[in-house]
Amino acid sequence: MKKHFEPTRIFVVEDDPMYKKMVNYVMELNPDHEVYAFPTGAECIQNLHLKPTIISLDYSLPDMTGEDVLKKIKSYNEDISVIILSGQQDVSTAVKLLRDGAYDYITKDSETKERLLNALANIKKQNALKEEVDTLRSELKSTFSFENNIIGASAPMQKVAKLLEKAINTNITVSISGETGTGKEVIAKSIHFNSARSKQPFVAVNMSAIPKELLESELFGHEKGAFTGANTRKKGQFELADKGTLFLDEIGEMDISMQAKVLRALQEREVVRVGGEKPTKIDVRILVATHRDLAQEVSNGNFREDLYYRLLGLPIHLPPLRDRGNDILILAKYFLDAFTKNNGMEDLGLSKKAKEKLLSYSYPGNVRELKAVIELSAVLANNDQIEEDDIRFNSPKKAATFLTEELTFEDYKRKIIHHFLEKYDNDIVKVAEKLDIGKSTIYRMLKTEKESNQVSYM
Numbered sequence: 001m002k003k004h005f006e007p008t009r010i011f012v013v014e015d016d017p018m019y020k021k022m023v024n025y026v027m028e029l030n031p032d033h034e035v036y037a038f039p040t041g042a043e044c045i046q047n048l049h050l051k052p053t054i055i056s057l058d059y060s061l062p063d064m065t066g067e068d069v070l071k072k073i074k075s076y077n078e079d080i081s082v083i084i085l086s087g088q089q090d091v092s093t094a095v096k097l098l099r100d101g102a103y104d105y106i107t108k109d110s111e112t113k114e115r116l117l118n119a120l121a122n123i124k125k126q127n128a129l130k131e132e133v134d135t136l137r138s139e140l141k142s143t144f145s146f147e148n149n150i151i152g153a154s155a156p157m158q159k160v161a162k163l164l165e166k167a168i169n170t171n172i173t174v175s176i177s178g179e180t181g182t183g184k185e186v187i188a189k190s191i192h193f194n195s196a197r198s199k200q201p202f203v204a205v206n207m208s209a210i211p212k213e214l215l216e217s218e219l220f221g222h223e224k225g226a227f228t229g230a231n232t233r234k235k236g237q238f239e240l241a242d243k244g245t246l247f248l249d250e251i252g253e254m255d256i257s258m259q260a261k262v263l264r265a266l267q268e269r270e271v272v273r274v275g276g277e278k279p280t281k282i283d284v285r286i287l288v289a290t291h292r293d294l295a296q297e298v299s300n301g302n303f304r305e306d307l308y309y310r311l312l313g314l315p316i317h318l319p320p321l322r323d324r325g326n327d328i329l330i331l332a333k334y335f336l337d338a339f340t341k342n343n344g345m346e347d348l349g350l351s352k353k354a355k356e357k358l359l360s361y362s363y364p365g366n367v368r369e370l371k372a373v374i375e376l377s378a379v380l381a382n383n384d385q386i387e388e389d390d391i392r393f394n395s396p397k398k399a400a401t402f403l404t405e406e407l408t409f410e411d412y413k414r415k416i417i418h419h420f421l422e423k424y425d426n427d428i429v430k431v432a433e434k435l436d437i438g439k440s441t442i443y444r445m446l447k448t449e450k451e452s453n454q455v456s457y458m
Contacts, residue, residue: 007032007033007034008030008032008033008034008053008054008124009033009034009036009050009051009052009053009054010027010033010034010035010036010052010053010054010055010056011035011036011037011038011044011047011052011054011055011056011057012024012027012035012036012037012038012055012056013037013038013039013040013041013043013044013055013056013057013058013061013069014037014039014056014058014085015039015040015058015061015062016058019058019085019108019112020037020039022112022113023056023085023116024037026113026116026117026120027056027120029117036050036052039061039062040061040062040063040064041057041061041063041064041065041066041068041069041072042063042064044057044069044073045069045072045073045076048073048076048077048080051077052080053080053081053123053127054080054081054082054083054120054123055073055080055081055082055083056083056085056116057069057070057073057082057083057084057085058085058086059084059085059086059087059088059093059097060086060087066084066086066097067096067097067100070082070084070097070100070101070102071100074100074101078101081103081123081126081127082101082102082103083102083103083104083106083116083119083123084097084102084104084105084106085106085108085112085116086105086106086107086108087107087108088107089107093105103119103123104119106119150164150190151327151330151331151334152324152327152330152331153326153327153330154319154323154324154325154326154327156319156323156324157319157324157327160187160316160317160318160319163314163316164187164190164191164316166314167191167195167314167316168191168194168195169195171196171197171285172313172314173285173286173287173288173310173311173312173313173314174188174191174287174288174313174314174315174316175251175287175288175289175290175294175311175312175313175314175315175316176188176287176288176289176290176316176317176318177289177290177291177293177294177315177316177317177318178289178291178317178318178319178320178366179291179318179320179366180291180365180366180368181321181365181366181367181368181369182318182319182320182321182366182367183318183366183367183368184249184289184291184318185204185247185249185289187289187316187318188204188245188247188249188287188289189202189247191245191287192244192245192247192285192287195245195285197243197244197245197285200242200243200244200245201240201241201242201243201244201245202241202244202245202247203237203240203241203244203245203246203247204247204249205218205219205237205246205247205248205249206249206250207248207249207250207251207253207254208249208250208253212255212257212258215254215255215258216258216261216274217230217234217236217274218236218237219236219237219238219261219262219265219271220236220238220261220265220271220272220273220274221233221234221235221236221238221239221271221273221274222234222236222273222274222275222276223273223274223275223276224275225275226273226274226275226276227274227275230274230275233273234273235273236271236273238265238271238282238284239271239280239282241282241284242282242283242284243283243284244284244285245284245285245286245287246284246285246286246287247287247288247289248286248287248288248289249288249289250289250290250291251288251289251290251294251311252290252291252292252294252297252302252303253290253292256302256303256304259303259304259307260304260307262307263304263306263307263310265282266286266307266310266311267310269281269282269283269284270282286311286313288311294308294311294312295308320363320366321363321366321367321369321370322362322363326359328358328359328363328370329350329355329358329359331367331370331371332350332355332358332370332374333350335370335371335374335375336348336350336374336378336386339374339375339378340378343378345378346384347384348378348381348384348385348386349384349385349386350385350386351385351386351387351388353387353388354377354385354386354387354388354390354391356388357388357391357422358370358373358391360418360422361393361422362415373391373392373393376392377390377391377392380392393422413445414445414449416435417431417435417442417445420434420435421442428442428443
């Protein structure tokens with residue numbers, strides 16, 4: 001949809017007829033400007049409901065000082081850019097006005113027109129950048145909305161959705177657990193970009209990716225000369241996330257000697273840079289994630305108990321994909337539609353056999369693996385739908401994941417047979433030989449599954 005054009009609305013507040021004429025002329029050089037002139041501060045304030053973007057304000061007005069008018073403008077809307085014009089070159093007054101929120105202080109002299117044009121150009125450039133940032137933030141919020149990230153109707157994911165709604169309304173620490181590939185960072189971003197801190201930084205740190213000897217400097221920063229190679233002062237991730245959210249991914253991998261320092265930073269809400277002495281206050285919301293069982297790590301002596309309770313906050317567990325039932329097909333369709341759209345491809349569907357194959361697999365790589373499988377199948381498809389043979393699983397962990405599930409012996413047998421059928425391209429004779437079972441056992445199992453299959457396909 002084409003964006004509706006709106007002119008830049010400018011107020012000129014000036015009681016000197018000569019300067020009023022000159023400033024109006026400068027402002028109206030651009031036909032996209034809509035200029036309003038007022039001789040008094042009171043009239044300017046009374047018309048702020050017209051939503052000006054820029055105000056040129058004479059410091060010496062007949063009814064009010066420029067300082068008083070500036071305060072009222074900023075109280076009404078701090079985003080309005082105010083340029084002060086003054087007949088006096090008073091440095092102390094200029095500094096005070098700039099501290100109070102004025103964009104520029106321009107002395108009325110032979111260079112006024114040029115300086116005014118420069119200030120206008122800079123304000124418009126700054127506003128364009130701000131609008132671009134706001135647009136990107138809005139897109140991020142949309143990208144990480146619950147609708148785009150809590151995909152699926154299974155009971156475990158509905159439970160996650162309810163917890164997320166609670167997480168966004170407070171600053172409580174959130175601990176996200178789940179196997180690799182379940183989408184822990186996506187959930188963390190969903191919390192941040194839907195929270196009151198959404199306009200502030202989101203800083204993610206993967207604790208397992210940073211060598212332990214560099215982790216303190218990475219988290220807390222360092223002073224110049226703190227160690228060999230520290231040529232400049234560097235802010236740490238805690239400082240960079242100030243007023244926003246710090247996401248500590250794979251927190252369970254953090255060395256125990258570092259855990260005490262992180263605990264202190266969280267308790268005191270301050271950090272001390274490596275090589276420094278003065279603490280820096282921080283206002284940071286903490287989100288953490290791990291694929292480990294932190295309670296068990298505490299029992300094993302690998303994780304501090306006091307830090308564990310400090311980080312526990314609101315626990316959110318992301319279920320493995322194999323426990324999400326028909327969500328597999330919902331996610332598959334979502335990834336398929338996104339991939340074909342992003343690559344300019346025709347829409348693709350999933351055949352019944354393709355759906356059966358997707359549902360029969362255990363996904364050790366979870367959602368991340370399903371996405372990769374679907375994208376590859378879309379590339380391999382030869383018609384308007386993905387067939388069974390287009391779906392290829394290449395995970396090195398397929399057999400190992402069987403033992404992570406709590407199944408009956410009969411269910412385990414079915415899993416094993418399906419695994420080997422998949423491995424040997426549904427060659428029942430070969431599978432029977434490999435497993436040392438009769439072919440009739442396999443045929444009977446497949447027939448029973450076909451007759452009892454009550455899955456509703458999309």
